[in-house]
Amino acid sequence: MKPRKTAQPKFATRAIHAGQAPDPSTGATITPIFQTSTYTQAGLEDHKGFEYSRTGNPTRAALEACLAALENATYGLAFASGMAAESAILSLLRPGDHVIAGDDLYGGTYRLFERVLRPMGLDFTYVAAREVSGYAAAIRPQTKMIWAETPTNPLLSLVDIAAVGRIAQERDLLLVVDNTFASPALQQPLDLGAHIVVHSTTKYLNGHSDVVGGAILTSDEKLYSEMKFYQNAAGGVPSPFDSWLVLRGVKTLAVRMRQHGENAQAIAEYLNGHPLVRQVYYPGLPTHPDHALAQKQMRGFGGMVSFTFEGTRDDVDTFARRLRVFQLAESLGGVESLCCHPATMTHGAIPAAERERRGVTETLLRLSVGIEDVSDLIADLEQALEAVSARRSRPGAERQHAVAGRSSRTRA
Numbered sequence: 001m002k003p004r005k006t007a008q009p010k011f012a013t014r015a016i017h018a019g020q021a022p023d024p025s026t027g028a029t030i031t032p033i034f035q036t037s038t039y040t041q042a043g044l045e046d047h048k049g050f051e052y053s054r055t056g057n058p059t060r061a062a063l064e065a066c067l068a069a070l071e072n073a074t075y076g077l078a079f080a081s082g083m084a085a086e087s088a089i090l091s092l093l094r095p096g097d098h099v100i101a102g103d104d105l106y107g108g109t110y111r112l113f114e115r116v117l118r119p120m121g122l123d124f125t126y127v128a129a130r131e132v133s134g135y136a137a138a139i140r141p142q143t144k145m146i147w148a149e150t151p152t153n154p155l156l157s158l159v160d161i162a163a164v165g166r167i168a169q170e171r172d173l174l175l176v177v178d179n180t181f182a183s184p185a186l187q188q189p190l191d192l193g194a195h196i197v198v199h200s201t202t203k204y205l206n207g208h209s210d211v212v213g214g215a216i217l218t219s220d221e222k223l224y225s226e227m228k229f230y231q232n233a234a235g236g237v238p239s240p241f242d243s244w245l246v247l248r249g250v251k252t253l254a255v256r257m258r259q260h261g262e263n264a265q266a267i268a269e270y271l272n273g274h275p276l277v278r279q280v281y282y283p284g285l286p287t288h289p290d291h292a293l294a295q296k297q298m299r300g301f302g303g304m305v306s307f308t309f310e311g312t313r314d315d316v317d318t319f320a321r322r323l324r325v326f327q328l329a330e331s332l333g334g335v336e337s338l339c340c341h342p343a344t345m346t347h348g349a350i351p352a353a354e355r356e357r358r359g360v361t362e363t364l365l366r367l368s369v370g371i372e373d374v375s376d377l378i379a380d381l382e383q384a385l386e387a388v389s390a391r392r393s394r395p396g397a398e399r400q401h402a403v404a405g406r407s408s409r410t411r412a
C-alpha cells in the first residue's frame, strides 16, 4: 500500500496543535506548566533531554516549536521579553560591525542600538523604512545586518521584505524582520527572504496583555545554535507559566487577527476625513502609500491605526483622558483596545528633535484596536472627539485645562 501523503496543517490548525502532543506521562491534552527548575537524572549524562530550566523546559519547548511552525521556521527560541530576544540576535555581531535599520522603529530598539550597543563598538545607520534603494546605498564593507520592522511602529510604513531580502542575499547580509505588528497570521517574513524573525510575544502572539515575552524564529541551523548558546549563557528566558500563557494565547491568533483587522479598518475609515484629524496611518486605506505592497505582502492590514490631531497637545490630552473603552496605556496587540501617545510613552527614549524629525510628533496617537464590538469603539472615539470640540469652544479652556492637568500630576 502506498503511504498516504499528509498535508501540512493550515495556519489556524498549527496555532492550536503545533508542538503540543498530549503529555506522554499523563495524557494531559493541554501541555502542562512544568514548574520546575531542575530534572532528576537516572545516572551520569542519563536524562530525558532536560537538565536545568534556563537551558530547556518542556513548556517553553512546546511554545518554541509552536511559534516556529507558525513562522514556517525550523527553529524557535523563546525569551523573557522582546528586548531579550533582540539582544540575542544582536549577540551575533562583533565590535566594528554595522547595522542598517529603518528609521521608524520601536523606541526600545533604538535605545538598545544607541545606548547599549553603540558604546560597545557597533554602528547603526537609519534609512527611510519604505525606500528600498536606501538600504543598498547605506551598505559598507562592515555592514553585517539589515533590521526591518514592518509595519513600522508607530507610523505603519511597510518595508518590502522580498526586495530588501534580495539585497541582503546579494551582499551576504543577514535580514532580521521584527514581525510584532503583523504577526505570522498576516505575514511570514522567512518565506520572503528574511533570515531571522523576532517578536515581542507580549503583543498579538499572547494577545491578552498579561505577559511580557519575546521570540526568535529561524531556519538557519548555525544562527540558531549561536542564539541558543546566548539564550542559555545570558539567561533571559521566560517562566514556564508565561510560556504556557503565550501558548494558550496563540491558539486564537487566527480569529483574533481577523477581528482586529476588521475593526481597525472601520476605525481608520471613521477617523479619515474627521475635521479634528489631520492624517490617518493605516495600510488598509487605499490612500496609504504602501497599500499596494500591503495587499501583496500581507494577508490583512492588522489592528494598529495611528493618527495625528488637527490641533494641539492639549487637545490630545483631552481626548485621551475622555476615552472610556480605549485605555490610555503602552503596549498593543491585546483583545482590549488601547490608545498610546508614542512621544511620551513607547518612543520617549528617542531624543525629542530626532523623534519629531521621524514624524513621531506631540499630536500623534497610536491605537491598538481590540476585538470589542466595533460600534462601541467608534462611539467611544466619537464622544472623546466631541469633548475636544466642546473644550475648544469654551472661553479660557486652555487655562482651566492646564490647572486640571497640574493637579492630577501632583496626585500621581
Ligand SMILES: Cc1ncc(COP(=O)(O)O)c(C=O)c1O
Pocket: 081, 082, 083, 084, 106, 108, 109, 149, 153, 178, 180, 181, 199, 200, 201, 202, 212, 213, 214, 331, 346
Ligand atoms: C515592534 C516592537 N518590537 C519589540 C518590542 C519590545 O518588546 P518587549 O516590550 O516585549 O520587550 C516592542 C515593544 O513594544 C515593539 O513594539
